[in-house]
Amino acid sequence: MNYAVLIPMIIFLILIFFIGYWSSRKLSSSSNFIADYFLGGRELGGFVLAMTMVATYGSASSFLGGPGTAYTMGFGWVLLAMTQVVTGYFVLMILGKKFAIMARRYKAVTMIDFLKARYDSKAVVLLSALSIIIFLFSAMAAQWIGGARLIESLTGLSYNSALFLFAVSVLVYVTIGGFRAVALTDAVQGAVMLIGTLILLVAVIVAGGGIPNIVQDLINENPNLVTPYGAEGNLSAAYVSSFWILVGVGVVGLPQIAVRAMSYKNSRSMHRALIIGTLVTGIIMLNMHLIGVFARPILPGIDVGDKVIPLIALETLPAWLAGIVLAAPMAAIMSTVDSLLLIVSSSIVRDVYLNYIKPEAELKTIKRISFGVTAMLGIGVFLLALDPPDLLIFLNLFAFGGLEAAFIWPVVLGLYWKCGNKYGAIASMITGIGTYVALHFYNQEYGNLLGVHTVTFPVLLSLVAFIAFSLLVGRKAYDYAG
Amino acid sequence: MNGTDWRFKIAHREALIGVGLALFNFVWWFGFAYGMGSAPVEEYTYVFGLPAWFFYSCVVGFLVIAVLVIVIVKFFFVEVPFDEEEEEKR
Numbered sequence: 050m051n052y053a054v055l056i057p058m059i060i061f062l063i064l065i066f067f068i069g070y071w072s073s074r075k076l077s078s079s080s081n082f083i084a085d086y087f088l089g090g091r092e093l094g095g096f097v098l099a100m101t102m103v104a105t106y107g108s109a110s111s112f113l114g115g116p117g118t119a120y121t122m123g124f125g126w127v128l129l130a131m132t133q134v135v136t137g138y139f140v141l142m143i144l145g146k147k148f149a150i151m152a153r154r155y156k157a158v159t160m161i162d163f164l165k166a167r168y169d170s171k172a173v174v175l176l177s178a179l180s181i182i183i184f185l186f187s188a189m190a191a192q193w194i195g196g197a198r199l200i201e202s203l204t205g206l207s208y209n210s211a212l213f214l215f216a217v218s219v220l221v222y223v224t225i226g227g228f229r230a231v232a233l234t235d236a237v238q239g240a241v242m243l244i245g246t247l248i249l250l251v252a253v254i255v256a257g258g259g260i261p262n263i264v265q266d267l268i269n270e271n272p273n274l275v276t277p278y279g280a281e282g283n284l285s286a287a288y289v290s291s292f293w294i295l296v297g298v299g300v301v302g303l304p305q306i307a308v309r310a311m312s313y314k315n316s317r318s319m320h321r322a323l324i325i326g327t328l329v330t331g332i333i334m335l336n337m338h339l340i341g342v343f344a345r346p347i348l349p350g351i352d353v354g355d356k357v358i359p360l361i362a363l364e365t366l367p368a369w370l371a372g373i374v375l376a377a378p379m380a381a382i383m384s385t386v387d388s389l390l391l392i393v394s395s396s397i398v399r400d401v402y403l404n405y406i407k408p409e410a411e412l413k414t415i416k417r418i419s420f421g422v423t424a425m426l427g428i429g430v431f432l433l434a435l436d437p438p439d440l441l442i443f444l445n446l447f448a449f450g451g452l453e454a455a456f457i458w459p460v461v462l463g464l465y466w467k468c469g470n471k472y473g474a475i476a477s478m479i480t481g482i483g484t485y486v487a488l489h490f491y492n493q494e495y496g497n498l499l500g501v502h503t504v505t506f507p508v509l510l511s512l513v514a515f516i517a518f519s520l521l522v523g524r525k526a527y528d529y530a531g
Numbered sequence: 532m533n534g535t536d537w538r539f540k541i542a543h544r545e546a547l548i549g550v551g552l553a554l555f556n557f558v559w560w561f562g563f564a565y566g567m568g569s570a571p572v573e574e575y576t577y578v579f580g581l582p583a584w585f586f587y588s589c590v591v592g593f594l595v596i597a598v599l600v601i602v603i604v605k606f607f608f609v610e611v612p613f614d615e616e617e618e619e620k621r
Contacts, residue, residue: 124585128564131589135553138600142549147542149613260580268572275575275582277568286565293557316610323608327600331593465546530536 054203054363057372058379061241062218065383068234098318099325100239102140102309103333114195116341117354123267123274123345125284127338132289134334135297136306137327141319143301144310147464149319151529152311159392160304160460161400163311167463167527170471171405176478178400180455181304182393186430188448189389193219193434195355196382202359203375212434219386220427235388238380243329245377246336249358252365253343266346274342291501294508295450302457303449305392390430394423454481454507458515466519467527473519481511538611545608552603556596563588 119126148163155166161181165174196219197212204211257263267274278284300306313319337358344351344361351357358378362371398419403410410418458481459474485507492503568584578586 124582128560128585128589131560131593134593134596135556138596139549139553142552143546145542145545145549146611146613147539147546150536150538150542150611153613261577262580264577264580264582272572275585276572277564277584286561290557290561298553315613316608320604320608320610323604324597324601328597331597335589335593465543529539 053368054372054375057369058203058376061373061376061379064237065218065234068237096321096325097233097236098309098313098322099329100236102306102322102326103137103239103242103329114354116337116344117357119338119341120345120351120354120357122279122284123271123276123342125277125279125289127335127342128277129284129289129292130334130338131331132292132297134327134331135293136300137330138323139298140301140306141310141323141326143298143461144307144464145319146316148307148310149313149316151464157311159395159399160307160456161396164459164463164474165400165404168459168471168474170475173459173471173474173478174400174404176475177304177456177459178396180452180478180482181396184448184452185305185389185393186426189386189393190430190433190437191448192382192386192389193430194437196379196386197434198355199359199375199379199382202356209435212431215383216427216431216434219383219390220424235384238384239329241373241380242333242377245374246333246340248370249362249366249374250336250340250343253340253347253361256365257343257347260343263343263346267342270346270349274345285500287500288497288502291505295453295502295504299450299453299457299504299508302453302455302460304452304456305388307456307460308392390423390426394419394426397422397426450502450504450507451482451485453504454485454511457481457508458512462515462519467529468524469515469519469527470523470525472522473515473517476518477511477515480514481507484510541609541611548603548607552596552599555599556592559592559595560588563592 115126115130119130151157151167152163155163157163157166161174161177164177193212193215196215197208200206200211200215201208206214254260254263257266264275271280273280273282276282277286277289313322340361341357344357348357348361348364351360359375362374366374398415402418403415407414455478458477459469462469463474485503488498488503488506492498497503498506564584566584567587568582576583581590
């Protein structure tokens with residue numbers, strides 16, 4: 050076991066626990082439990098807000114999978130990854146002030162609260178709750194597997210013990226601290242990610258003998274690595290551009306991101322979050338993926354993409370520093386997992402239980418159920434991740450794209466288009482998810498339709514469905530002031 | 532009540548700015564990447580050791596967007612109250 054690597058990571062985990070505990074003390078003195086537990090009481094400042102968005106968004110895929118693919122594909126994949134910079138400002142600018150104002154007027158705590166108040170339809174609420182529970186639950190399980198693999202590769206523990214360790218750390222502080230704990234630890238984790246990637250990038254460039262040297266090595270091995278088209282020349286401009294929808298503008302429709310756009314204290318913190326979020330996302334994405342490419346000449350022949358970052362850190366940094374830097378992907382995974390956990394449990398407690406099962410439940414009951422559901426979900430994910438069933442991996446494959454196709458138009462057009470109504474929203478969600486699943490199978494069988502990512506057409510089709518049904522069925526202008 | 536909240540006008544304008552900025556970002560990113568990157572590798576030029584298409588598209592592109600975001604937020608975004616308070620049903 051590598052203690053020099055482990056000890057910094059353990060210190061990091063203890064720090065996270067401490068923050069969770071601290072914010073839970075604040076929670077017990079709060080007057081509005083629901084808004085506090087699930088939303089941090091709408092008082093996040095700019096820095097925390099920006100970091101929590103970056104940390105939630107930057108998941109296992111951007112810290113392990115993404116750089117691993119960049120390692121194989123070369124600069125073309127870094128180009129693709131940079132499409133994510135747009136999320137730094139786009140989400141906050143688009144949802145922006147109107148979402149914040151409307152969410153407060155509706156007293157909305159989750160994205161579904163917003164949809165419920167806007168469309169006044171039971172079908173919309175249940176459909177959204179269902180898609181969130183199914184898709185995010187699977188997405189979460191996949192992150193747990195990533196987290197456990199990372200611990201496994203660092204510690205030499207067995208997969209099951211690593212998973213257990215990971216599960217306990219996540220559960221303890223999500224259950225006790227709620228959103229505020231998650232947002233605060235996200236801020237710490239975001240900072241760790243930022244600094245960690247900077248250190249690692251410098252170390253890799255030094256180890257490779259400078260950038261010109263590394264790029265020359267890449268050209269000698271395969272000139273395609275320095276083109277935008279990928280190692281095999283198979284990354285087409287259309288395919289890479291379609292990631293603008295999947296990881297760029299489409300992110301507006303992700304419930305775990307949208308909920309953060311209703312949690313800021315005032316417009317000043319929103320403005321600050323815009324700037325910090327853009328800078329931090331850009332730096333982290335550029336660094337992590339460049340590290341992946343630059344690692345290639347230094348450590349050739351790594352066949353499992355997820356291992357590139359851990360291995361290159363252990364290779365180029367002193368052990369104790371590697372431990373701190375590797376806390377970054379750990380931080381990314383944990384912060385994604387904990388916000389997903391909170392979103393899923395808020396869907397169950399708020400959107401289904403409080404809306405339709407027992408609206409007049411007492412505060413004490415709500416508290417008990419919130420903790421209980423969050424803990425139960427965690428245990429459920431743990432059991433699934435022990436031996437992941439195929440269905441899970443399958444659902445995770447289209448978790449984000451499916452949610453984007455389902456929610457982007459009901460949220461964005463619900464906010465800005467007064468003619469949008471519940472028929473449009475229902476049609477849009479069904480069309481989005483339906484065509485996404487169908488196209489997923491088609492693309493697997495016959496290659497990507499017109500060479501673009503699966504998410505592209507469902508997002509367009511669900512837009513058409515939203516507009517068509519809103520205009521054709523029960524057309525009526527919505528009164529935003531009402 | 533006339534149905535339009537004064538804050539919405541500001542919110543709508545800022546959302547449109549967001550769309551515009553994303554479009555500009557896309558054109559910049561796409562233009563440099565595929566405009567310069569589609570040349571044969573032997574003809575590539577390099578800036579700070581990085582291929583020029585990548586440097587302008589991703590590194591400079593990111594910096595330009597970051598500066599634009601800062602300028603837009605500082606000079607064009609207006610602070611508005613989010614809470615209802617006294618302006619309830621003006």
